[in-house]
Amino acid sequence: MNTTAQVLEKNKERILEKWMQNQLSDASLRDDLMTTDELQRQSREMLDGLLRAVAKGNYDNIYDTEFEQVTDTLRDISITRARQGFSPRETGAYVLSLKQSVIEVLVEQRKDDTSMLYQEIMQLNNLLDNLSILTFETFIKGREEVILRQTDEISEISTPVIRVWDGILALPIIGTLDSARTQVVMENLLQEIVNTGSNIAILDISGVPAVDSLVAQHLIKTVSATRLMGAECIISGIRAEIAQTIVHLGIDLSNIKTKASLASALHLAFSMTNLEVRRTERSKAPKLTR
């Protein structure tokens, strides 16, 4: 009587064929993400590794060395699929359809020995279940990496300091102003004041969803620091509901120049620097000559 490993080894091509059929017949297979050839190559590699491990008689511990190749391949597949945007179902179906193929082949080969078949199926079931758990773990890890990368990207979007006019800087703040963010904002602003020799900075908080006392405290600190540098600060973008909230909270912003919109803040900045914006009359405008 052949051992399980021998039976499987002898029928390797059939298992692979059935497995490929199973995978390809799955309506959810994304042939746009991976070619059939690639899938075949990947599946063969995986099956080879698995059979080699089974030949050693290990059905229990997938973390043993003989499974290294299988688990490595599997991890690789899951991570790649997670990044490529496969769904968990598609990724999980990969291993689970292998189980189905292996069992189908075993049933064919062991028609006359059901007790042996039962035992083999139990063992393989256990083994492939462990492998599918590994697949999911890795898949989720792959997704988490994507999330972490996005988090990094978001925090890297630092607040830009814009030079709107000679001597006038504008700083649009978008999102929540926490301590770490304030530090970045303040550093950028103060550095830019030094670089450009500006004497007016406009902090626009139109994009800050909620102004509580912590945010206000951070704003006040930024304004004080700007003043120490000899520049004046205007806070713009105070919406009606924010104004009411600030009053109820009892935050005193009376010695800070505030404006409802960036446009009116710029207007104020112009008048503080004795600049004037005027409409020119068409008739008086110099004619363009070619």
Add this chain to the structure above:
Amino acid sequence: MIVMTKDTMEIVREQDVVPFRNRVREFGTRIGMSLVNQTKLITAASELVRNMLKYANGGKVILEIISNNAKTGVRLTFKDQGPGIADVAMAMRDGFSTGRSLGLGLPGAKRLVNEFDLKSNPGEGTTVTVIHWKNGR
């Protein structure tokens, strides 16, 4: 008083503040609260949740939509197991802070909402309950 919707959120990190505020906004929008009242409630919630994080290392918040004699509102209950507040009367005073902040969190939050209740046992924790009605009255 009837509770119509109930939800609980655990607050353990600073990153939990923004999703929590959005949840409060969602509750406000659901009962048709005006923008000003929503902002008031969110700001008060933000103050209280920051206190919870800063002084008690977090806690949990129960969000509820409540109804009382044809009045609808949002009730938020902030529960923590922090050190508690030694002198509540002092803590409710403008400009008093043990943590080098503006000292406007608690008294400000009280002014922003319709009903405010603070219970604190030193060593056991603090529970703050606020209610803001749909029309802000």
